[in-house]
Amino acid sequence: MFKPAERLATLPTPATIAMAARARELKAQGKPVISLALGEPDFPSPNAALEGAVAEVRAGHTGYPPIPGQKPLLEAIAAKFKRDNGLDVSLEQLMVCNGGKQAIFNAFMASLNEGDEVVVPAPYWVSYPLIARMFGGVPVEVPCREEDGFRPQAEAIRAAITLRTRWLVLNFPNNPTGAILERADLEAIAAVLRDAPHVMVMSDEIYEHLTFDGKAHLSLLNVAPDLAERVLIINGMSKAYAMTGWRVGFACGPVPLIKAMIKVQGNATSGICTLAQGGAAAALREDMAGVQAMRATYERRRGVVVGALQQITGLSCAMPQGAFYAYPGLSALMGMHSAGGRLLKDDVAFAEALLEEAHIATVPGSAFGYGPHLRLSFAAADAELAEACERLKDFVAGIKG
Ligand SMILES: Cc1ncc(COP(=O)(O)O)c(C=O)c1O
Structure with a gap:
């Protein structure tokens, strides 16, 4: 049985x-x-993605891909971080995953030990606490208040952090509330993180392009570049590019963490489907129209x-x-x-x-x-x-x- x-x-x-x-x-x-x-x-999905996938097949790229991702896609992702986020990242800081979800899975599997705490502002996308729990993590919820526009307050995050805290998860623009963080919010959170050097940040920015009222998404690293050694950015093609079925996500973070995540993925799914990678690279290279x-x-x-x-x-x-x-x-x-x-x-x-x-x-x-x-x-x-x-x-x- x-x-x-x-x-x-x-x-x-x-x-x-x-x-x-x-x-x-x-x-x-x-x-x-x-x-x-x-x-x-x-x-x-964008036409460029379809063309990119077809070109990949025609070029005969149908063998096992490298686990961290194909070079043209990694280069397109690095260019995206420069164009959209003003961040200079090396290819060693990047990996391509089977959706943003696998990037989160890789990161938690690569880093959590039994009893490690993961601070998650609520409301949250369901997968963070569930995946953390699969690896012995203990989710610690920080309720956001509706009157604060569902933005987590830095002092509430500070109060939730203990010596067992391994991660703080930030997901803005947020699923499910649509909240975004302003510069002042990020500065206050960065100050808390400077007082807690053992805490890593998972910043899920998969909705970064979907902001309204003329507001633009700001990444934690834009206001606190000194935290780069502790911030893992999760992103992917599903939401802004309408490419949910292609299963292409990516992660950008400190090299030792990315190496550990590559180890996890190498023992699970290996590299991502070559056609999907070709499509994603082509979509990322397009202008943003x-x-x-x-x-x-x-x-x-x-x-x-x-x-x-x-x-x-x-x-x-x-x-x-x-x-x-x-x-x-x-x-x-x-x-x-x-x-x-x-x-x-x-x-x-x-x-x-x-x-x-x-x-x-x-x-x-x-x-x-x-x-x-x-x-x-x-x-x-x-x-x-x-x-x-x-x-x-x-x-x-x-x-x-
Ligand atoms: C906040 C957030 N992050 C990540 C994902 C994962 O998306 P995917 O695995 O399709 O890249 C989703 C999908 O619903 C999401 O809402």
């Missing part, structure tokens, strides 16, 4: 998995399900969706400054009943009722360590978003004590 390893047995199954399975079931029954649950762009056009579309949709949510009595919704999610709060509706008679005891119950009764798939905020909220992706077609907002309005209007 199969028995999972202990490191898996103690891992919780995210509510999102059950929700996605139920959404698929309802769809298969012919129900008009609108899915705003996934963090996936609804655009096709395509990315900017998608960004502008997300900004327009943000206005439509968040504007509609703000009109719904019972929901409270801040305007996200980046990424492509709205994150309305549900506290005014907790403990009430849906029109279909379901008790809305928490945000999981709310998301389930919304799926069953209004056929909208979302993710409850508690999956991100911060409820009662709901995450709705606005990386979906305009007509779907408009229909979803209408249904949500009717659903909330039907809620009673």
Whole structure:
């Protein structure tokens, strides 16, 4: 009889998995399900990526790739760091992974010992605490406050750091809140880090190009270059380039850490698919017009969706400054009943009722360590978003004590 390893047995199954399975079931029954649950762009991948992948095959590059990544892609990534972040990085500081997710996996596997603490501001993308736990890490949550725009406060980070802290995870623009960090936030966090020289920083900047209201993403290393020996930047092609299925992510960090991560990857997946690397290199070498056009579309949709949510009595919704999610709060509706008679005891119950009764798939905020909220992706077609907002309005209007 199969028995999972202990490191898996103690891992919780995210509510999102059950929700996605139920959404698929309802769809298969012919129900008009609108899915705003996934963090996936609804655009096709750039033409340059397609051409780049084809060129790779035609050139006969179909053998095992080097584990850290193919040189043309590593060079394109180094050029990207210079162009987008003003950072000079050497190829030894870089590696290509099977999505940003594998970069995170590599980093935690390469660095965590049993009981090491990983400080994660909440709300957070679900994978940081789950992956950390797989390697004996202990996630330590730092709740951000809505009134602070979901930005972590430096003093709260300071209070969470102990001698066992190995990592601080920063993910801005943030999934799920869309919060971004300003220069003053980063300076305050850098000051805390200078007092804690044993702490490494994982800075997940995968949404860096998706910022709104004319704001630009700032990297921790832009304000604190002295921390370069301790900062690992995670990034990838999935979000800004609409290349989720290509599975190309990358990491940039201190050479000893990158070497250890390469060791991990060499024993797991080896180098990333050559075609995908060719496509990613070509997309990165393009000018930013395509990315900017998608960004502008997300900004327009943000206005439509968040504007509609703000009109719904019972929901409270801040305007996200980046990424492509709205994150309305549900506290005014907790403990009430849906029109279909379901008790809305928490945000999981709310998301389930919304799926069953209004056929909208979302993710409850508690999956991100911060409820009662709901995450709705606005990386979906305009007509779907408009229909979803209408249904949500009717659903909330039907809620009673
Ligand atoms: C914050 C964040 N980081 C990393 C990833 C990983 O993306 P991928 O593995 O597709 O590169 C995601 C995907 O949802 C994300 O939201």
